Structure formats: C-alpha cells, structure tokens
Amino acid sequence: MKKLGVAVCAVAMLGGAVFAQGSAESAGGAKVVQNKDKPLVFFNRQPSDPTTGAIDMTSMNWNDKTFYVGFDAAGGGAVQGQLIVDYLASADLAKLDRNGDGKIGYVLCIGDVGHNDSKARTEGIRKALGTWNGSTDPGVAKEGSVKVGGKAVAVVELEGKAMTGTDGSTWNANAATDAMSGWATKFGDQIDLVVSNNDGMAMGCLQASNYPAGVPIFGYDANADAIEAIGAGKLTGTVSQNVDAQATATLQVLRNLIDGLTGADVVKKGITEPDQYGNKISAEMEYRADTKALLAHNTGVNASNWQNYKAGSRDAGIKQSSAPKKKVLLTIYNSADNFLSSSYLPALKYYAPLLNLDMTVVQGDGQNEASCLDKFTNLQGFDAFAINMVKTNSGADYLDKLKY
Ligand code: BGC
Numbered sequence: 001m002k003k004l005g006v007a008v009c010a011v012a013m014l015g016g017a018v019f020a021q022g023s024a025e026s027a028g029g030a031k032v033v034q035n036k037d038k039p040l041v042f043f044n045r046q047p048s049d050p051t052t053g054a055i056d057m058t059s060m061n062w063n064d065k066t067f068y069v070g071f072d073a074a075g076g077g078a079v080q081g082q083l084i085v086d087y088l089a090s091a092d093l094a095k096l097d098r099n100g101d102g103k104i105g106y107v108l109c110i111g112d113v114g115h116n117d118s119k120a121r122t123e124g125i126r127k128a129l130g131t132w133n134g135s136t137d138p139g140v141a142k143e144g145s146v147k148v149g150g151k152a153v154a155v156v157e158l159e160g161k162a163m164t165g166t167d168g169s170t171w172n173a174n175a176a177t178d179a180m181s182g183w184a185t186k187f188g189d190q191i192d193l194v195v196s197n198n199d200g201m202a203m204g205c206l207q208a209s210n211y212p213a214g215v216p217i218f219g220y221d222a223n224a225d226a227i228e229a230i231g232a233g234k235l236t237g238t239v240s241q242n243v244d245a246q247a248t249a250t251l252q253v254l255r256n257l258i259d260g261l262t263g264a265d266v267v268k269k270g271i272t273e274p275d276q277y278g279n280k281i282s283a284e285m286e287y288r289a290d291t292k293a294l295l296a297h298n299t300g301v302n303a304s305n306w307q308n309y310k311a312g313s314r315d316a317g318i319k320q321s322s323a324p325k326k327k328v329l330l331t332i333y334n335s336a337d338n339f340l341s342s343s344y345l346p347a348l349k350y351y352a353p354l355l356n357l358d359m360t361v362v363q364g365d366g367q368n369e370a371s372c373l374d375k376f377t378n379l380q381g382f383d384a385f386a387i388n389m390v391k392t393n394s395g396a397d398y399l400d401k402l403k404y
Helices: 002-020 073-089 116-129 173-190 199-207 224-231 243-258 338-354 395-401
Strands: 023-025 031-033 040-043 066-071 103-110 144-148 151-162 191-196 237-240 285-288 293-296 299-302 326-332 357-363 384-387
Touching: 040 243, 066 073, 066 243, 073 116, 073 144, 073 191, 073 237, 073 299, 103 116, 103 173, 103 199, 116 144, 116 151, 151 173, 173 191, 173 199, 191 199, 199 224, 199 338, 224 237, 224 299, 224 338, 243 293, 243 326, 243 338, 243 357, 243 384, 326 338, 338 357, 384 395
Parallel strands: 040 066, 040 384, 066 293, 103 151, 103 191, 326 357, 326 384
Antiparallel strands: 023 031, 144 151, 237 299, 285 293
C-alpha cells in the first residue's frame, strides 16, 4: 500500500503543471481529466452526521466542482407542520376527537432517524403541534396544544416510530403498513390524526386493513399516487419538494461544470438565469454558499390545490440543448425507495437527454453502502458524477474511489 502511495505521488509530481490543472495528455494527445477533478453533485441525501445533522463539509469541499442539490429541509418541515395546523384550525372537533377525550392523539411515521430530511419533518410537525421536546428521536415528545375550530385542544403523540424494514432499509412503506395495523389495534379511537415523514409511508398506512376510516393523514413528497389519493379524499395533505426543479438542477450543475463554468455561474446559469443554450428552470431555487447547497422550495398540497400537482407536467423552461454529449454516473441509494423511483428518477430520465447528458444509473438496496459503492466503478469512463448515498456519512467512501 505504502509503495503505491509513493508511486502515485511521484507520478503526480512529474506531471507538474498538467496535473495541477487536473488533466493530463493521453497517448492520443487528448486531454484526460482525472476523476478527482471531475464535477460531483450529491443529491437528496446531504452529506451529514446522522446524529447531529451537521453538514459534512470535508466531503462538500472535495474539489471546487462539488455541490449538493436538494430542497430546503427545515423550511419543508415547517410547511408540513403548518399544513396540519391549518387543517385542524377549521376542523370540527366533535368529529375529529373520535373518543371525545378532549385530546388529539396522533401517530408518527419517521423515515430515517439519521437523515436530515426526516429529522426536519419530525421537528416541523412536533413544533407545529406543540409536542416538540428538543429531539427528533422516536418517543421524545411532550403534550402539546393546537387550535381546533378556534378552541385550544391538547395534543398527544401516541407513538412515533422509525419505519425500518425487515431488510434494514429505511423510509419503508411495508413497515408503515405493519405499524399502522398495530397502532389501530393498540390505540383504537385514541387515534385522531396520522402524520408521516413521506408519502410512501402514508400510503403504506392507508394499506392497513384496519386503518380507522376518515382519520386525517398527512404525507410528504407529492408523489403521483399521493396526489391521486388527495383527489380521491383518502390522503389529507402532502408537501411538494419540487422534484422537477431538483432533478434538473442536479443535471444542470453538472452540465455547467462540464462546460467549464466557474464561480457563481455554476449555480446561476440555467437556474436563475438562462444558460448558453437558452434553458432555465422555471421554479425559484436558492443557493446557500456556506454549505454549497442549491435548494428547491416546498409547497403544501391539499384538497384545494392538488390538481396543480398532477403527474406528467414537466418544466417547459428546459428544451433540447445543443451541448456536447457527456457521460454521467448516478447512484440511487435504494431501488425500492418510492420517492426516488416514482418521482425523482423519471424526472432525471426526462431531463438528462434534453441536457445531452448520457446518464448511467446504478441503484443500491437502501441498507448496505456496498450495494451502491460496488457499482460505482469504471469511473474514468465518465465525465461527471451524481451521488445519492445509502448513509449520509459515507461521502468519504465515494471520494476515496475518485482519488486517482
Ligand atoms: C423523501 C423521501 C425519500 C428520501 C430518500 C426524502 O427527501 O421525502 O420520500 O425516502 O428522500 O432519501
């Protein structure tokens, strides 16, 4: 191992100026960019500490072509909380409080205790309902209070549970079906409200054969089936994290970097202003320089506006570009994740050809990093990378493979 390190170092020194610019001459004379100098976007799972949520800036500062594309997680938690509070404000207490005990009892599906999207939603929900007790962990909640039809009513989190599948995967919809079934038996008509960190788990709850009919239920993501369920009166509300804006931005940032853009242009061109091909994402996005994060905005969806979120509408601001064709390798942490497979991946597949990016997608099993990492190979054959990690603190494992 040691010997190899010395050899690589020596070659790098010999390469001098050529290596310093991140490229070398191939035998044929064409410039070869080293993997360590290629564009890299982390998306959907922000490199961070699973316990504290602190952003992993070592990974984010890997090179000056490293960025994160996601959405405003904390803002989204607040949007979900507000959506629930607004619903309760105009609800009929006599109907809502099923056992008439003067308390609103709710159960909470937690996606992944180590993922900051999930943490932010648990926090947003608990803060809105007054049950926040300083931690996003399951079970750490206090009695809250909320206005129902103008009257302050006590709120109790009957149980909050991380939905981990039997295979160890997180955000698991089947685990939510089982949990809901158990909760309906255990708590009966104490359950007045069901809240979930995502739509997949909310739809999973609705699958439970003993789901208490008519009990309001909220999810997150605005997946196509969830939007239809709102239209059908089964799901009460969800939050759109604007998957089209995120998928396009993931690809647009890579496109900009491949095209040699630098500085502010990387996160502006095609995003807040048209790029050289005339493309621009229609939705507003925000760039946070301190974490190198480009974020989409969240919007609440319920019975009053669900029709605006029906599947199939794509961003007309993105048209076929004349950019040179380039190759991107993209990982997805779990092929069974409902949001990524039913919303994010179809959007990526729609926009990549428009941006002339030839995208190779490799998918993991949602529990072992190796399921993704082992397919993160032949790196020299790609011009750029987009990474969705199984664990949010695995950034270093991918960067290690990009070292040379
Ligand atoms: C989505 C979840 C999804 C997770 C995967 C979140 O932003 O809301 O539905 O399971 O990303 O990382």
